[in-house]
Amino acid sequence: YQMVAGGRDQTLRVPDTIGALAAINRKGWVDDDSKRVLEESYYKLRTWEHRVQMIRDAQTHAIPKVENEIVRMAALYGEDNLDKFLKEIKVTLEGVHKTTETFFATDKEDQVEYDTSFMEESDWEMVNNWRQLPAFRTERASKIFARLHPTIFNRLARSSHPREALLQLDGFLRRLPAGVQLFSLFEANQHLLELLVDTCAMAPRLASSLSNNTQVFDAVLEQNFIVPLEDEKVLEKTLCDGLDRASDFESVLRVARRWNNENNFKVGVHLLKGLSNCEQAGKSYARLANCVIKSLVPFVVEQFSSTYGPPPGRGFVFLAMGSLGAENLTSQSDLDLIMIYDPQEEEHSQGKRPLAVQVYYARLTQAMVSALSSQMAEGKLFEIDMRLRPSGRKGPVATSLNSFIHYHKNSAWTWEHLALTRARSLAGNEELGIEIEDFRQKLIHKLEDYPKIITDVIDMRRRLSENTPVEKKEDVWECRLGKGKLLDIELLAQAGALITNCMERDIGSQLLASSTKGLMTREEYEELSSHYSLLRQIMQVARLTVEGNFSPDTTGKGIIEILLQQTGMNSLETLRGKVQNQTENSKAIISDLIDNRWRKWADG
Structure with missing residues (x-):
């Protein structure tokens, strides 16, 4: 555990074994019962080791095979019943083995059945070709991955759209430069493999980025991975501590990138998992x-x-x-x-x-x-x-x-x-x-040429509209460009911020300031604010999950499910209808405010 997590968590870098057991117990890596068994066993094994070395006057760790030496060893331990002593050794060794065996990967080829009912003939051809990929160039990598098959295929079978997830997993494996280390990590930590399969099913874009940044899986091993990001000052201190330990400027840049990759992955997974x-x-x-x-x-x-x-x-x-x-x-x-x-x-x-x-x-x-x-x-x-x-x-x-x-x-x-x-x-x-x-x-307080601000904003809206391709204007899922969409709402909000002397930076607060100061009605504010939030939700999910433009026709069903979950809609058609309706309403509100009411107010 010190090798796995000690590089990231300095509190685990304890030199003595008992102290290290206490440290990994505090972090939740080992439960209280396991800690007690290992501590008691450690003291016994150390004591027996010392007795053997006293008998033989040599640096040895082997239990004697000669009976009279075993009797002497038992006597030095304070036990005159040889059978009882040998039984205690056996029980102690078996207890240690039982406690620790789940952590260490085994080479045993267990024959475990797994579900491949979702696969078609072409899928089998794709899977069979995996052994030709760079990640499987060594025999050890192939053997470890074969032992991962039950977890992989059973997890795929339980996903909403297993064949889509399988195709994304294929892309992930094809981009991997090597496999032994990562596959070993998956074998020792099956939940990481399950997370990979889930990511392939729900966020192809995120999965594709993992191939070149597999070290982000280390972050998942930390106990606080499912906890929201810390306060900014705590995050900054964590990063600065890592940068301070870097040996040179290039190392500083690498540490910063690893830290950012891991935390971006954490934020993305939290969004995917709800x-x-x-x-x-x-x-x-x-x-x-x-x-x-x-x-x-x-x-x-x-x-x-x-x-x-x-x-x-x-x-x-x-x-x-x-x-x-x-x-x-x-x-x-x-x-x-x-x-x-x-x-x-x-x-x-x-x-x-x-x-x-x-x-x-x-x-x-x-x-x-x-x-x-x-x-x-x-x-x-x-x-x-x-x-x-x-x-x-x-x-x-x-x-x-x-x-x-x-x-x-x-x-x-x-x-x-x-x-x-x-x-x-x-x-x-x-x-x-x-x-x-x-x-x-x-x-901002001194800007009082309101007619010029509004005239310029009207001109900006016109030029933005002229420079936006028709296909983007007509695309329901294009969130940024087009009247009634994100840039249009932001333009209105910022113009309102100049007019109302609003110092807040977020769009919601700027829209609220325009409503509070009477530049728009409460109903108009709520409509624009609601639509802005909805478009931001769609864009947030799309940027995380897909490459290029979002389109339900080419997007996996897993992504659609995340989108519906985040927006609170029960179907894609309901969401589509809401986006279309709110876009038209926002377009009409913004045009009426800027081209009509605000203009008249400024001129009058």
């Missing part, structure tokens, strides 16, 4: 992104500073924008970030290779983006989008505080002010972050 809902998953994914960015920044700065010197002036802040700013992500969300820095009076960095401050912070930004998005053996952390920075793609990747303030006071487009409604200081200099937040709030 342990959490879509809203909770969205917040959990955002919490993980927050922790990764905040924890990595000091290491990136340290690595960069070793060549170019420490950050000039007061340093910098990374602003979270978009869904990250609102702390509502999916498993596949890009992260919108902006870097703002304050060089004060400094013009260059102080290091072995000094840089002008603008170049310094531009390169530091690129270093951070690279740390987050570079492909490694453990994959990427996140894709980063910096288009929400001042002047978009045309502007520098890092912006000075003075330039940021001047730009938003004098030159920013309305869409950039809309984006600020969800801006949040995430990592960097805390004092600078507070100052930027103070500016954000004051700016």
Whole structure:
């Protein structure tokens, strides 16, 4: 158990055997009765070992075969009845064996029947071809996997759609570079194999990502896997502790990726198993992104500073924008970030290779983006989008505080002010972050050209509609693009936030502010809020489970069942009807508000 879990849990790294038994008992790996049997047996076996060594005056662990030596050993133990002594040895050894045998994998080829009634002839051909895959290149891997057949096929047979799950399992095995270690882990921990089969049945996209990140199964062995994610500060400390133990910068990036992969897998499994809902998953994914960015920044700065010197002036802040700013992500969300820095009076960095401050912070930004998005053996952390920075793609990747303030006071487009409604200081200099937040709030309070805001939003809606392909507009399951859908609701909510001086970043609170201030009725708020939540639920499930666009015609039935469970609908047709009806209602409400009532209110 120390080998299996001690690498992740330092409390199990106890040098003495009795102490280690107590530690794994506290963690729930060994029950109280097993702990008692093993402790008592350990003391007896150690005592007998010492008596044998005293008799033979040698480093030995073998029970004597000569009767007079056994008699002497028993006498040293305080037992004058030889038969009773030998029986006690036998009972002790059998007790240890019985207690420990369930943990160790066996090579015994048990003939266990399993259910393959769901399989067709082509399925058998596919299964028979598994032995040609890289994961089965060794005889040991093939033998272990053969012993896993009962668990695999019985679990498949019990799933709602076993043939779909079998096809996904086939894809998982084909992508595996090797199999012995993973198959051994499955044999010792059958619930991991059952989880894999369930994931194949319910979330093909998640299953496909597991092939290159099989180490995430280690996280399932932890006792707290079924417990919701900890508080953000606890998560951040856990990650930072792991990063601090890394030997170099590359190891830091690998540790961060492993940590993020494991926790993302946990959030996804909780959603699939109904342990959490879509809203909770969205917040959990955002919490993980927050922790990764905040924890990595000091290491990136340290690595960069070793060549170019420490950050000039007061340093910098990374602003979270978009869904990250609102702390509502999916498993596949890009992260919108902006870097703002304050060089004060400094013009260059102080290091072995000094840089002008603008170049310094531009390169530091690129270093951070690279740390987050570079492909490694453990994959990427996140894709980063910096288009929400001042002047978009045309502007520098890092912006000075003075330039940021001047730009938003004098030159920013309305869409950039809309984006600020969800801006949040995430990592960097805390004092600078507070100052930027103070500016954000004051700016929103001072924006009073409501006719311009509404005119620009009307124009944005028109251009978004013109640039959205017809097939996406007509696709019921396209959640983001099209009138009455996510981007349309977000545009309305952010415009309302500017008009009502709402400082909240999440869309629900921004819609509520518009209702509270009289910009829309309570009924309209409830309709838009309900529809926004429904579309987010569909998108959350789709991003976790399928590659590409979600379509019921090409999506497995297991995924449909998860979708219905999360949305509270009893059939796909009911859900389809609700989405269509609410989209039309939301489209009509938004058009009436922006094109008619808000426009008249602003002009009057």
